[in-house]
Amino acid sequence: MSKQRTAAIVNGDPVEFLSDPGQTLLDVLRDELHLTGSKEGCGSGDCGACSVIMDGRLVCSCLVLAAEVEGCRVETIEGLSTGSTLHPLQQKFLDHAALQCGFCTPGILMASKALLDANPDPTETEARYWLAGNLCRCTGYDKIIKAVLDAAAELRQDRKSA
Amino acid sequence: MAQLSYLSPSSVDEAVKALSGTSARALSGGTDLLVQVRSGRAKPDQIVDLKRIPGLIGIRAENGGFVIGSATCGAMLSEHPTLSKIWPGVVEAANLIGSTQVQGRASLAGNLCNASPAADSVPALIAARATCVIAGPAGTREAAVETIVTGPGKTSLTAGEFIIAFKLPPRGPKASDAYLRMIPRTEMDIAVAGAGVSLALDADGVCLSAHVALGAVAPTALLVADAGQALIGTRLEEVALTRMAEAVRAACQPISDKRGTADYRTKIAAVLAHRAAVIAWNRAKEQA
Amino acid sequence: MNKPVKPEETGTILKVVGTRPIRPDGVEKVTGRAAYGADLHLPGMLIGKVKRSPHAHARIISIDTRKALALPGVKAVMTSADMPDLAAEHYEAGESASNLKDLSANVMARGKVLYHGHAVAAVAATSNAIADQALDLIEIVYETLPHVIDVEEAMAEGAPILHEQMVTAGLGETPTKASNIATKHRLDRGDLAAGFASADVIVETRYSSAAVHQGYIEPHACVASYAADGQTQVWSSSQGHFVIRGLCAKLLKLRFSDVRVIPAEIGGGFGGKTTVYLEPLALVLSQKSGHPVKMVMTREEVFRATGPTSASVVTVKMGAKLDGTITAAQVDLKFQAGAFAGSPVGAAVMTSLACYDVANFEITGWDVVTNSPKVAAYRAPGAPNAALGVECAVDELAEKLGIDPVAMREKNAVRNGVRAPYGPVYKNIGYVETLEAIKSHPHMAIPLGPNQGRGIAAGFWFNIGGESTVNVSINEDGTAIVSTGSPDIGGSRASMAMMAAEVLGIGVEQVRPIVADTASIGFSTVTGGSRTTFATGMAVVQAAEKLVIDLKRRAAETWGVEIDQVVWQEGAAHCLQAEKAPKGALTLAALAGSAGKTGGPIATVVALNAQGAGPGFGVHVCDVEVDPETGHVTVLRYTAAQDVGKAIHPAYVEGQIQGGVAQGIGWALNEEYVFSTGGIMENAGFLDYRVPVASDLPMIDAIMVEVPNPAHPYGAKGVGEVPIVPPLAALAIAVRHATGVRMHDLPLSPSKIRAAIDANAL
Numbered sequence A: 001m002s003k004q005r006t007a008a009i010v011n012g013d014p015v016e017f018l019s020d021p022g023q024t025l026l027d028v029l030r031d032e033l034h035l036t037g038s039k040e041g042c043g044s045g046d047c048g049a050c051s052v053i054m055d056g057r058l059v060c061s062c063l064v065l066a067a068e069v070e071g072c073r074v075e076t077i078e079g080l081s082t083g084s085t086l087h088p089l090q091q092k093f094l095d096h097a098a099l100q101c102g103f104c105t106p107g108i109l110m111a112s113k114a115l116l117d118a119n120p121d122p123t124e125t126e127a128r129y130w131l132a133g134n135l136c137r138c139t140g141y142d143k144i145i146k147a148v149l150d151a152a153a154e155l156r157q158d159r160k161s162a
Numbered sequence B: 001m002a003q004l005s006y007l008s009p010s011s012v013d014e015a016v017k018a019l020s021g022t023s024a025r026a027l028s029g030g031t032d033l034l035v036q037v038r039s040g041r042a043k044p045d046q047i048v049d050l051k052r053i054p055g056l057i058g059i060r061a062e063n064g065g066f067v068i069g070s071a072t073c074g075a076m077l078s079e080h081p082t083l084s085k086i087w088p089g090v091v092e093a094a095n096l097i098g099s100t101q102v103q104g105r106a107s108l109a110g111n112l113c114n115a116s117p118a119a120d121s122v123p124a125l126i127a128a129r130a131t132c133v134i135a136g137p138a139g140t141r142e143a144a145v146e147t148i149v150t151g152p153g154k155t156s157l158t159a160g161e162f163i164i165a166f167k168l169p170p171r172g173p174k175a176s177d178a179y180l181r182m183i184p185r186t187e188m189d190i191a192v193a194g195a196g197v198s199l200a201l202d203a204d205g206v207c208l209s210a211h212v213a214l215g216a217v218a219p220t221a222l223l224v225a226d227a228g229q230a231l232i233g234t235r236l237e238e239v240a241l242t243r244m245a246e247a248v249r250a251a252c253q254p255i256s257d258k259r260g261t262a263d264y265r266t267k268i269a270a271v272l273a274h275r276a277a278v279i280a281w282n283r284a285k286e287q288a
Numbered sequence C: 001m002n003k004p005v006k007p008e009e010t011g012t013i014l015k016v017v018g019t020r021p022i023r024p025d026g027v028e029k030v031t032g033r034a035a036y037g038a039d040l041h042l043p044g045m046l047i048g049k050v051k052r053s054p055h056a057h058a059r060i061i062s063i064d065t066r067k068a069l070a071l072p073g074v075k076a077v078m079t080s081a082d083m084p085d086l087a088a089e090h091y092e093a094g095e096s097a098s099n100l101k102d103l104s105a106n107v108m109a110r111g112k113v114l115y116h117g118h119a120v121a122a123v124a125a126t127s128n129a130i131a132d133q134a135l136d137l138i139e140i141v142y143e144t145l146p147h148v149i150d151v152e153e154a155m156a157e158g159a160p161i162l163h164e165q166m167v168t169a170g171l172g173e174t175p176t177k178a179s180n181i182a183t184k185h186r187l188d189r190g191d192l193a194a195g196f197a198s199a200d201v202i203v204e205t206r207y208s209s210a211a212v213h214q215g216y217i218e219p220h221a222c223v224a225s226y227a228a229d230g231q232t233q234v235w236s237s238s239q240g241h242f243v244i245r246g247l248c249a250k251l252l253k254l255r256f257s258d259v260r261v262i263p264a265e266i267g268g269g270f271g272g273k274t275t276v277y278l279e280p281l282a283l284v285l286s287q288k289s290g291h292p293v294k295m296v297m298t299r300e301e302v303f304r305a306t307g308p309t310s311a312s313v314v315t316v317k318m319g320a321k322l323d324g325t326i327t328a329a330q331v332d333l334k335f336q337a338g339a340f341a342g343s344p345v346g347a348a349v350m351t352s353l354a355c356y357d358v359a360n361f362e363i364t365g366w367d368v369v370t371n372s373p374k375v376a377a378y379r380a381p382g383a384p385n386a387a388l389g390v391e392c393a394v395d396e397l398a399e400k401l402g403i404d405p406v407a408m409r410e411k412n413a414v415r416n417g418v419r420a421p422y423g424p425v426y427k428n429i430g431y432v433e434t435l436e437a438i439k440s441h442p443h444m445a446i447p448l449g450p451n452q453g454r455g456i457a458a459g460f461w462f463n464i465g466g467e468s469t470v471n472v473s474i475n476e477d478g479t480a481i482v483s484t485g486s487p488d489i490g491g492s493r494a495s496m497a498m499m500a501a502e503v504l505g506i507g508v509e510q511v512r513p514i515v516a517d518t519a520s521i522g523f524s525t526v527t528g529g530s531r532t533t534f535a536t537g538m539a540v541v542q543a544a545e546k547l548v549i550d551l552k553r554r555a556a557e558t559w560g561v562e563i564d565q566v567v568w569q570e571g572a573a574h575c576l577q578a579e580k581a582p583k584g585a586l587t588l589a590a591l592a593g594s595a596g597k598t599g600g601p602i603a604t605v606v607a608l609n610a611q612g613a614g615p616g617f618g619v620h621v622c623d624v625e626v627d628p629e630t631g632h633v634t635v636l637r638y639t640a641a642q643d644v645g646k647a648i649h650p651a652y653v654e655g656q657i658q659g660g661v662a663q664g665i666g667w668a669l670n671e672e673y674v675f676s677t678g679g680i681m682e683n684a685g686f687l688d689y690r691v692p693v694a695s696d697l698p699m700i701d702a703i704m705v706e707v708p709n710p711a712h713p714y715g716a717k718g719v720g721e722v723p724i725v726p727p728l729a730a731l732a733i734a735v736r737h738a739t740g741v742r743m744h745d746l747p748l749s750p751s752k753i754r755a756a757i758d759a760n761a762l
Helices: A027-034 A088-095 A105-120 A122-134 A142-161 B013-021 B033-039 B074-079 B089-097 B108-112 B123-128 B225-231 B236-249 B262-284 C026-030 C066-070 C102-107 C128-137 C151-155 C194-195 C241-250 C278-287 C300-307 C345-351 C383-403 C405-411 C431-439 C494-505 C530-557 C588-593 C650-669 C727-739 C750-761
Strands: A003-009 A014-020 A051-054 A056-058 A073-075 B005-007 B024-025 B046-049 B059-062 B065-069 B131-136 B140-144 B150-151 B162-168 B176-181 B194-203 B207-215 C044-054 C056-062 C075-076 C120-126 C139-144 C181-191 C201-208 C221-226 C232-236 C259-265 C293-296 C313-319 C326-338 C360-367 C454-460 C465-476 C481-482 C511-515 C568-569 C574-576 C600-610 C616-626 C633-643 C700-705
Touching: A014 A027, A027 A051, A051 A105, A051 C574, A056 A105, A056 C181, A088 A105, A088 A142, A088 C026, A088 C750, A105 A142, A105 B131, A105 B176, A105 C026, A122 A142, B013 B024, B013 B046, B013 B131, B013 B162, B013 C044, B033 C181, B033 C530, B065 B262, B074 B089, B089 B123, B089 B176, B089 B194, B089 B262, B108 B123, B108 B162, B123 B176, B123 B194, B123 B207, B176 B262, B194 B262, B207 B225, B207 B236, B207 B262, B225 B236, B236 B262, B262 C481, B262 C750, C044 C128, C044 C181, C044 C278, C044 C300, C066 C075, C066 C128, C075 C278, C102 C241, C102 C278, C120 C128, C120 C221, C151 C313, C151 C326, C151 C360, C194 C313, C194 C326, C201 C383, C221 C278, C232 C241, C232 C278, C232 C293, C241 C278, C241 C360, C278 C293, C313 C383, C326 C345, C326 C383, C345 C360, C345 C383, C383 C405, C383 C454, C383 C727, C405 C431, C405 C454, C431 C454, C431 C616, C431 C633, C431 C700, C465 C588, C481 C494, C481 C530, C494 C511, C494 C530, C530 C568, C530 C588, C574 C588, C616 C727, C633 C650, C650 C700, C650 C727, C727 C750
Parallel strands: A003 A073, B005 B046, B024 B046, C044 C293, C232 C259, C326 C360, C481 C511, C633 C700
Antiparallel strands: A003 A014, A051 A056, A051 A073, B059 B065, B065 B162, B131 B140, B131 B162, B176 B194, B194 B207, C044 C120, C056 C139, C075 C120, C181 C360, C201 C313, C221 C232, C221 C293, C313 C326, C454 C616, C465 C481, C465 C600, C568 C574, C616 C633
16 A cells, blocks of 8 residues: 655644555544544544644544645644643633533634634624534533633733733 | 545646546545545545646636636635625525535535535526536536536536536626525534525516526426526516425425425425525615 | 531531532643543554444344455454353443343344344454455355334334344233333322323323434544453443443453453543443454454444434323312333343333322333344433423423413422332422422513424433442642542543542642542442432542541641541641640641651542432423424523532533533434334434534523432532433423424424424414
């Protein structure tokens, strides 16, 4: 089986990896780069647990072939915090108890980051529709939505005072 | 068992050559293809990624209309400064495909060539009288969107052919479109039925032209000429809408499956066409 | 107690319990570091995969694994021939009991396949791709048999029989003829005929619900490593690693001490991860190959071969006087068990009338095997199905009588001192208080618009206690470690740390709670039955209290006073004889630092079987709007009140309520197993098995009513299961009031609602 060499930037760092043509970005993140924060809940793009940001766009890493990321920038949950400082979304998820089992949490955080990057002041409805591709079976979404809106408010405040 | 290979050509010619192989499949967003490969429903020996071919991603205004690169993702359609104003129905239909994540990948060409009767963007494109620019071994050709899909999972594209762009025609004043679908949830579903309506009005709000297309009620998306005809010359009075709804119901030949019964699909197609027509008419009146 | 204690010394003013600290495992989970079942990688690890039945019902004629074994990279192939053929034996595991013979045949088919997706063989190979190829090379010859999936069809005369040896239990006499009905359950009281005779109004009605899956986002996953000396380790995400150990040991005839199960983080369970599917197979493959073996299900496998809960048909006959007093109730519950006996119909029988003080009743339940996956526990197993029928019947009665639905429930509510239909006398229950909370909630005053309707329904769940072991130790710096054997599925480590901190008088951040593996702590049964905060929490409190006594003893020794001269307050020992303690209080850190001089390490174990779990009641109100043309239901607002005893960590209690409601809404509106005529599930993926997405739901207002449970040190009752009980009925009732149509069959899909509206208009 001929493996392909791919070079990309993952969480700011250059990486190179070999992959089989059928392997997905999620496979490579988890099995080759040992970034197991991105989860596989369905493998068909229906649950969002593998969400990552690729060249600024939110994608399901299970629906991207590893070879497709040649030259791309990929952001995963492992790169969301800055050193030991949590991203405001991560902190608000903790403050609001917006996770129970935590399995969907990395994907939801990445999706929420993409939301706030694109729309710093989303309404509840906008947040709910943006996150509709991220299934959570534990929380009923209530506290997730509150955490996202609260993080958005804090980030707006930070931007104002900056 | 054939080994899968991945190719990312940088020119149309290279892609045409690669796709002339026996079981090569074109990849744009991959949100359908990769699911099929994983489940074993598709077993290509080669995946030809079209996204690095110049021009296949992007939107440009041309001759009063728009040319949309075939691999342009859904999110880019809504981000375009003028496309949504001129063709809101096409954009809203494309944006209904899957989640935010899927919008970051999925393309119009993929939605069309996956050849699902329920593809959301297809009725809207047909109602908009969009065409496809197709590259192939014999050069490029242009064809109406409704000629591409010939049945569930089947297209009229021949070996080596692939869509490089969609063309949306020039739009006069007082013209607009709308697309609605029915799904059990609010997101993340395949349409149980869908309806796209495109209208052009005169200054008094009378329909000069009207096109109605349906999804998920037949083996392929349907352009229902009688339904459009029922609206022409009217201001969408109730009687016109009722006549249109009758034409819609008459055109439906749905199946019953896990997503809905044939009876329900027929009823809903008429409801959606009615509602979409009203939205399109209201939008058209607002257009300069 | 030999001296009067001031109130502030008794701990009645709670400093930690009832607050909302950040959970101790939170940072790991928001940074992606938490390791779930599929995240472990061991050197030399193989990938294990399962070959599954393509038929709903068939006899296995032959299995030829030779070609698969010959494929380079394949290290082991197994079938049921590689597992002991066990005799029938009952194994209790919290909420879900298993028959080991059945369980063995469920994890690997023996003789017959009983559902599409039933495991028939498994392989271990050096890569995913090779394992997949190997599965294709296994040759199996089947003789297909007629199948039956619908519960009523399975009960009918002439239905295909799944188990030729099975006869119906519970009929009084043992039948001679095989049947798909495994057991008839029955509960009755009073004089049913007299009860109906005294009724002014009687309703007779029937409600059905489809099979639904727990829908945890993490597919089942494990790694097993079998060593040459027989010592094995299993990493597994489950609701109870001791139960995984017990089942693996029993199914494979291993010594319990040789099986060490290490709990991975668990990505949701809801009852569905209280049993084994992959672990025994991974162990056999590891033993045969000599390598660690990882097995992870695909989502499709999760749907086809795990869970779900029962499809059910519930008929209710209920009579009441004009003033609303229910005089008699007759309930019949038919439950689909899947391929092996053991549906939750017994619990459905017991819970069905648990909110109602009815003098005369008869409840019958039928446990019926069908050619579908063996059902697994799902959040208050059986109770939502039963409540759908009973709560809708109560609404029908209230409507006929013109009585407000909350008043109707208050009129017939069980109260303290009333004997529950299932036996015990209720004590310290908070049902009436919960009804009161709903009655006075602003939600009830919001006016409804056209095509909108409001549904009110109540629900009950027993909650359980059970066996837990807890180890609390004080580190040299005065911080504490709390080890439990209870997997943390929704934040329980936070409440364990909080309860320990409360007793020890220290900050919650000073306590590190962990879930210890089966070799590191004593037995603890599953996290299920809403038991962990109650039972494991009780053990945590008792252990911490033992340590406080020990710490007081050490301080007394240090000061040379009697122990009764020492009080424990704010994390320090205080001497009532100030002159004996010139340096003042001895803090936990000081005592820990000098532990070597006062008897050595400060640590203790409590192992208990917690009794006295307080039953839980919930009352929900739900507003919907129905699009009459499409039949689409929009949930406008939802309020759920529940007696929680005492909320240890209120945010996670609210979370349990909101999560249960969301699952109940999915069950009511869109979730269902759709089978083809060939008995194949047609929607085995998250695209067509429609769990609620964020945009489907409103905010869910969770009202915590606190009627303390005196059996728990802080008054806690189980909270996790009650909230899924009322929503099915609440939604069905709301849709009825929005459309004027009674919907009797769940899910309330748009096409069914539109059809019902059309039929009603004729």
